[in-house]
Amino acid sequence: MVTLSACGSSGSTSGSGGDSKTVTLVSHDSWAVSKSVLADFEKQSGYTVKVLKDGDAGQAVNKAILTKDNPQGDVLFGVDNTLLSRALDNGLFQPYRPKGYDMVVHRYRADEAGHRVTPIDSGDICVNYDKKYFADHKLTPPATFDDLIKPEYKNLLVTENASTSSPGLGFLLGTAAKYGDGGTSRSGEAESGGGWQDYWKKLKANGVKVVDGWEQAYNEEFSGSAGGRKAGGERPLVVSYASSPPVEVVYAKPRPKTAPTGVAYGTCFQQVEYAGLLSNAGNSKGGKALLDFLLSEKFQQDMPLNMFVYPVRETAEVPAEFAKYGPQAKDPETMAPDRIAAHRDQWVKSWTSLVLK
Numbered sequence: 001m002v003t004l005s006a007c008g009s010s011g012s013t014s015g016s017g018g019d020s021k022t023v024t025l026v027s028h029d030s031w032a033v034s035k036s037v038l039a040d041f042e043k044q045s046g047y048t049v050k051v052l053k054d055g056d057a058g059q060a061v062n063k064a065i066l067t068k069d070n071p072q073g074d075v076l077f078g079v080d081n082t083l084l085s086r087a088l089d090n091g092l093f094q095p096y097r098p099k100g101y102d103m104v105v106h107r108y109r110a111d112e113a114g115h116r117v118t119p120i121d122s123g124d125i126c127v128n129y130d131k132k133y134f135a136d137h138k139l140t141p142p143a144t145f146d147d148l149i150k151p152e153y154k155n156l157l158v159t160e161n162a163s164t165s166s167p168g169l170g171f172l173l174g175t176a177a178k179y180g181d182g183g184t185s186r187s188g189e190a191e192s193g194g195g196w197q198d199y200w201k202k203l204k205a206n207g208v209k210v211v212d213g214w215e216q217a218y219n220e221e222f223s224g225s226a227g228g229r230k231a232g233g234e235r236p237l238v239v240s241y242a243s244s245p246p247v248e249v250v251y252a253k254p255r256p257k258t259a260p261t262g263v264a265y266g267t268c269f270q271q272v273e274y275a276g277l278l279s280n281a282g283n284s285k286g287g288k289a290l291l292d293f294l295l296s297e298k299f300q301q302d303m304p305l306n307m308f309v310y311p312v313r314e315t316a317e318v319p320a321e322f323a324k325y326g327p328q329a330k331d332p333e334t335m336a337p338d339r340i341a342a343h344r345d346q347w348v349k350s351w352t353s354l355v356l357k
Contacts, residue, residue, distance in 0.1 A: 023047045023287055024050045025049060025051050025074070027052070027053055027054070027078050029055055030214075031053060037299060037302045041299075045286075045289045050073070052073055056165045056213040056215070057079065057166035058168075059164060060078055061086065064087070064278070068090065068092055071278045074277065074278060074282060075275055075278065075291060077273070077294065079117065080271050080274065081270075082166060084111075084117065085340060086344070089341075093279060094278070094279045096115060096116075097118075099292045101295065104314070105313075117274035118276065118291055119272055120274060120303075121272070122271065122272045122310045122311075122312055123243055123309040124271065124328060126239075126263050126264060126265065126269075127157070127237055128237070128264075129142065129224065129236060129261065129262050130260070131261060133223055141262060142264050145174070145267050147264070147266075148208075148237070149206050157206075157239075158209040158238050159208060160213055160216075161211065161213070163348050163351075164212050167214050168239065171267075172200075173269055173340065173347075175196040177333035179195050180194070181196065182197040197350060200354050200355055214239075219231065221234070221238065225247075225248065226252065241309075242268060243304075243310070245259035245260075245262065245326050246321060246325040250321060263329075268329035269334070269335075270332040275291060277291060297313060297315055304322040
């Protein structure tokens, strides 16, 4: 996903300040919508939408938990399947089944008994590569997790911190889905026995670089993105999304015929993002209207070329250039939410001990 300017004002708010004409959306930094689409919603609903961005998805969810008794807004967008159980266990959301829910693709649904969250988009967390770098160095780009630990790719990969970043956590979970759990001690130290822990030891030995969030990794460290080239990024491999290459085409002037970045489809982990009505929302009625809007066909079809994710609504069509340059992974790694819930915190603790210390 790409960070774009939000439509609607942003800033520090407490709930909706009792203003029934204002509804506040709390999101990660990548929230974006076309001005005309948002304007239509505001005109038809009578609500003014304020957007408060709270960093990476992991940071946004953590902050929402800390402020749940006096939330910053009415709706939280951007909690994904890697963080869902944490949000639900902490009582972040109140039940609401938005209009159009029957149109949501079944495999993306969650918490159907409680309807505390609504699927909004899907995507694949994958390693992206800088095509020019690999062509210049006459090196074949990596295609799988196994490739990333080979000596020819030493010091080339940058990823995000699994404890603070949604794609960073998704990449960790992808390796756990691929290699299994080798086991951890009570202190969080990896025990012998292989699994993802062994893999990450090899990845660390092969020079993986870890930064706090996606924005820094993709737009500063990665040599293949427009932002990274401008910032002097030196890493030709980055953990991002299968839908990132269209960004480098759609926003380039002039547009290139092919995307300058590629995707290692053997490194993908499926991500689904949800939105929910915050438990202590100051404007619950406005929040419900906003959730209806997020699931509407108009918003779902507007979303791909703004947030570079796929819609979850069956009837939503994907723009041709998005489908061409950012096709979904055909066989991404997946993990059941209950398994994520059971192991996530311990795995993150073990990962931190292995990789950051």
